[in-house]
Amino acid sequence: MKETKKPAKTGGLNAEIQSRIGHQLRAMYDDVVRQGVPDRFAELIRKLDTEEANPQLGNAGGKNEGSD
Numbered sequence: 001m002k003e004t005k006k007p008a009k010t011g012g013l014n015a016e017i018q019s020r021i022g023h024q025l026r027a028m029y030d031d032v033v034r035q036g037v038p039d040r041f042a043e044l045i046r047k048l049d050t051e052e053a054n055p056q057l058g059n060a061g062g063k064n065e066g067s068d
Contacts, residue, residue: 013021037045
Protein backbone atom coordinates (compact mmCIF):
# COMPACT_ATOMS: atom_id res chain seq x y z
CA MET A 1 0.00 0.00 0.00
CA LYS A 2 1.30 3.42 -0.93
CA GLU A 3 1.62 5.95 1.92
CA THR A 4 0.42 9.44 1.26
CA LYS A 5 1.89 12.43 2.99
CA LYS A 6 -0.48 14.62 4.92
CA PRO A 7 -0.66 18.16 3.63
CA ALA A 8 1.05 20.80 5.72
CA LYS A 9 -1.25 22.25 8.34
CA THR A 10 -2.46 25.65 7.27
CA GLY A 11 -4.12 28.32 9.30
CA GLY A 12 -3.25 29.18 12.86
CA LEU A 13 -2.39 32.59 14.18
CA ASN A 14 0.03 34.90 12.49
CA ALA A 15 2.95 36.46 14.37
CA GLU A 16 1.16 39.79 14.95
CA ILE A 17 -1.85 38.13 16.59
CA GLN A 18 0.39 35.88 18.71
CA SER A 19 2.33 38.96 19.83
CA ARG A 20 -0.86 40.81 20.81
CA ILE A 21 -2.12 37.82 22.78
CA GLY A 22 1.25 37.55 24.52
CA HIS A 23 1.19 41.22 25.53
CA GLN A 24 -2.36 40.94 26.86
CA LEU A 25 -1.56 37.80 28.86
CA ARG A 26 1.55 39.41 30.35
CA ALA A 27 -0.45 42.48 31.35
CA MET A 28 -3.09 40.34 33.08
CA TYR A 29 -0.61 38.12 34.90
CA ASP A 30 1.66 41.02 35.90
CA ASP A 31 -1.30 42.45 37.79
CA VAL A 32 -1.84 39.13 39.58
CA VAL A 33 1.85 38.88 40.50
CA ARG A 34 1.86 42.43 41.87
CA GLN A 35 -0.98 41.55 44.24
CA GLY A 36 1.34 39.30 46.22
CA VAL A 37 0.46 36.40 48.47
CA PRO A 38 -2.47 36.91 50.86
CA ASP A 39 -1.48 36.95 54.55
CA ARG A 40 -3.46 33.78 55.31
CA PHE A 41 -1.55 31.86 52.62
CA ALA A 42 1.78 33.21 53.80
CA GLU A 43 0.95 32.11 57.37
CA LEU A 44 -0.07 28.64 56.17
CA ILE A 45 3.20 28.30 54.24
CA ARG A 46 5.17 29.34 57.35
CA LYS A 47 3.35 26.71 59.41
CA LEU A 48 4.01 24.02 56.81
CA ASP A 49 7.68 24.98 56.61
CA THR A 50 7.95 24.80 60.40
CA GLU A 51 6.37 21.32 60.46
CA GLU A 52 8.81 20.12 57.77
CA ALA A 53 11.75 21.50 59.73
CA ASN A 54 10.52 19.77 62.92
CA PRO A 55 9.14 16.37 61.85
CA GLN A 56 9.28 15.10 65.45
CA LEU A 57 6.26 17.29 66.19
CA GLY A 58 4.24 14.94 63.99
CA ASN A 59 0.55 15.79 64.05
CA ALA A 60 0.98 19.15 65.81
CA GLY A 61 -2.34 20.57 66.86
CA GLY A 62 -4.30 17.68 65.39
CA LYS A 63 -6.03 14.70 66.93
CA ASN A 64 -3.99 11.84 68.28
CA GLU A 65 -4.14 8.82 66.03
CA GLY A 66 -6.32 6.01 67.32
CA SER A 67 -8.02 8.02 70.03
CA ASP A 68 -11.49 8.14 68.51
